[in-house]
Amino acid sequence: MKKQIKEHPILPPKEGRVVTFTFDGKELQGIEGMAVASVLFMNDIKVFGEHYVDHSPQGIFCANGQCAQCTLIIDGKPLKSCMTALKEGMRIESLKGVPALPSEDEPVPVSNIxxxxxxxxxxxxxxxxxxxxxxxxxxxxxxxxxxxxxxxxxxxxxxxxxxxxxxxxxxxxxxxxxxxxxxxxxxxxxxxxxxxxxxxxxxxxxxxxxxxxxxxxxxxxxxxxxxxxxxxxREKMLTFKGNTLPGVYGAGAFQTLVNRDLVKAAEKIFIVGGGNVGLIAGYHAIQAGIQVVGLVEALPRCGGYKVHEDKLRRSGVPIFTSHTILSANGTNKVESVTIAALDENWHPIAGTEKTFECDTVLIAVGLxxxxxxxxxxxxxxxxxxxxxxxxxxxxxxxxxxxxxxxxxxxxxxxxxxxx
Structure with missing residues (x-):
């Protein structure tokens, strides 16, 4: 469990019985009762499957049960891994291909309603x-x-x-x-x-x-x-190049991983959105020892409380207002992000592009x-x-x-x- 946060200025260490499970045949360990998605992140696994059309890698988005992006085959059933608690001996498989009927035609057991x-x-x-x-x-x-x-x-x-x-x-x-x-x-x-x-x-x-x-x-x-x-x-999403790469997910999902389950979900993050959710998520990242390489906000000023914005600025986080994200870059995961300034008509201004190395892009553009x-x-x-x-x-x-x-x-x- 190499991505476990063991020291935090506010939260006590995560304790619990350590159990063994398998993911795609590989034996791993995790804390019993923790969400499977968080346990996989704690084991530095962020690709949960692939798109059935082009086989592009898929990761989490909300970690809140509101989408199906984190679905895995858990003990033979397709389940949302963010809502499924880890148990001893679980057999977990990534989601690949299209659904298939079971090999044996057995009736599904149904309990009395x-x-x-x-x-x-x-x-x-x-x-x-x-x-x-x-x-x-x-x-x-x-x-x-x-x-x-x-x-x-x-x-x-x-x-x-x-x-x-x-x-x-x-x-x-x-x-x-x-x-x-x-x-x-x-x-x-x-x-x-x-x-x-x-x-x-x-x-x-x-x-x-x-x-x-x-x-x-x-x-x-x-x-x-x-x-x-x-x-x-539920969290909103933006459309931009690379927005389905593993490593692009909601700021609320990040807070779930970091603050609820004490998972060091990233090394370097970039935040899209300067409202309270984005600003606070940035400070939560810093508390967890994660570098915030930048924050972008399309409006001329951040919409969140100034006290939250000031915390990030004092920590040296560059904040780019009147800017937007152009792309999340990488092959099988996020490797960098590219942003650009916006003109008065909300169009990106050519020649103002900036690229930042990061492994995670947090989307905080409203609920x-x-x-x-x-x-x-x-x-x-x-x-x-x-x-x-x-x-x-x-x-x-x-x-x-x-x-x-x-x-x-x-x-x-x-x-x-x-x-």
């Missing part, structure tokens, strides 16, 4: 979902909260920086990783709140039933009276709300609310507020005093 009626179903265990569940749980309302990760907190578990705002209202002055623990502990004190982790909502249906794959094993049909969608956001379940539920006439980034992209502190507001609105609909 369970049903469950709930008062309130909350989809998503990030800051908004947790805050709403707390409001409802404090009124002893039966709540089922479902999240597809192995822990509560959403993106808070990736954030090592301290938050701004009100200490009383949104835990300002504390790091995101601490806030996640506080919110999760609050729920544990509320007996009316039930939590299902590693459980994926697969659909909201016209008969007002929600399908959930509980712990990736049992399919359960949930019948909620009230539904709150707090599913967060898109994961609101499909909300839209479906609304179309089907369900009693549904939406909160956090699924409603509007904002800070985690805003998600805490919108979650509380959603919880209060649900109580008001029930006719319960919210005073």
């Amino acid at each position: 369970q049903t469950k009626e709930v008062e309130v179903l909350i989809i998503g265990g990030g800051p908004s979902g947790l805050s709403a569940a707390k409001v409802l749980g404090e009124k002893n309302i039966p709540v089922l909260l479902v999240d597809d990760k192995d822990r509560l907190g959403g993106k808070l578990v990736l954030q090592t920086h301290k938050f701004f705002g009100s200490a009383e209202d949104v835990y300002a002055g504390r790091r995101g990783i601490e806030i996640a623990k506080i919110l999760a502990e609050d729920l544990r004190q509320l007996p009316s709140v039930e939590v299902w982790l590693q459980s994926t909502v697969v659909g909201v249906f016209s008969d007002k039933i929600v399908g959930v794959l509980r712990e990736n094993e049992n399919y359960v049909l949930i019948k909620p009276k009230y539904l709150l969608v707090a599913t967060g956001a 898109a709300s994961v609101d499909e379940f909300y839209q479906k539920a609304k179309d089907f006439g369900m009693e549904v609310w939406v909160a956090g980034d699924a409603d509007e992209i904002a800070e985690a502190s805003a998600a805490i507020f919108t979650g509380r507001i959603a919880g209060i609105k649900i109580l008001e609909t029930m006719g319960i005093d919210t005073g």
Whole structure:
């Protein structure tokens, strides 16, 4: 595990039982329970398969379960490696070619489908979902909260920086990783709140039933009276030459690897996007001993908080505003990146090209709300609310507020005093 971060200024070393597995027939080691994608990165493996048309190498993108870019064949099944926990003796294979039918025609084992009626179903265990569940749980309302990760907190578990705002209202002055623990502990004190982790909502249906794959094993049909969608956001992508090379991936994926799983995911990174996500990811890289060779922002100035930008500048990171990425360069992986200045019409200016050696290009060009379940539920006439980034992209502190507001609105609909 040569790419494990063993010293970090904030995070303790990653501990756990070391187990043995195979990847494409080669025996390797990893930490039991860690996401397979992170374990492979820790073993310096970044190519997970190849495109079925031109056989070009493929790597990860989101590391958040929102895409299928990290899919591998794990113990004979195609699974998202960012969402699959490592186990002793796992047989993992890269994804190559096109799918094929099994050699033996055997029926797929199917368990009995369970049903469950709930008062309130909350989809998503990030800051908004947790805050709403707390409001409802404090009124002893039966709540089922479902999240597809192995822990509560959403993106808070990736954030090592301290938050701004009100200490009383949104835990300002504390790091995101601490806030996640506080919110999760609050729920544990509320007996009316039930939590299902590693459980994926697969659909909201016209008969007002929600399908959930509980712990990736049992399919359960949930019948909620009230539904709150707090599913967060997914990262946006840019189109440019070389954008499918292994080593081009989202800044959130980078934070997952570095801050959650303590993987030294790169040696030299270049960041595309000067909003808070890009700026903070740059500082997280520096904390992990990774060199940030530059950051590019298409606008005349960075859109993120100045305090985050200043941290990078003080660390010697060159920031290029009114610039864009032209290409990520390399054969089977990222080897360099080329940028250029933009004119007033957003066109690259010939002769201003600059190339930087790097092994990773982080894409931090905004987020898109994961609101499909909300839209479906609304179309089907369900009693549904939406909160956090699924409603509007904002800070985690805003998600805490919108979650509380959603919880209060649900109580008001029930006719319960919210005073």
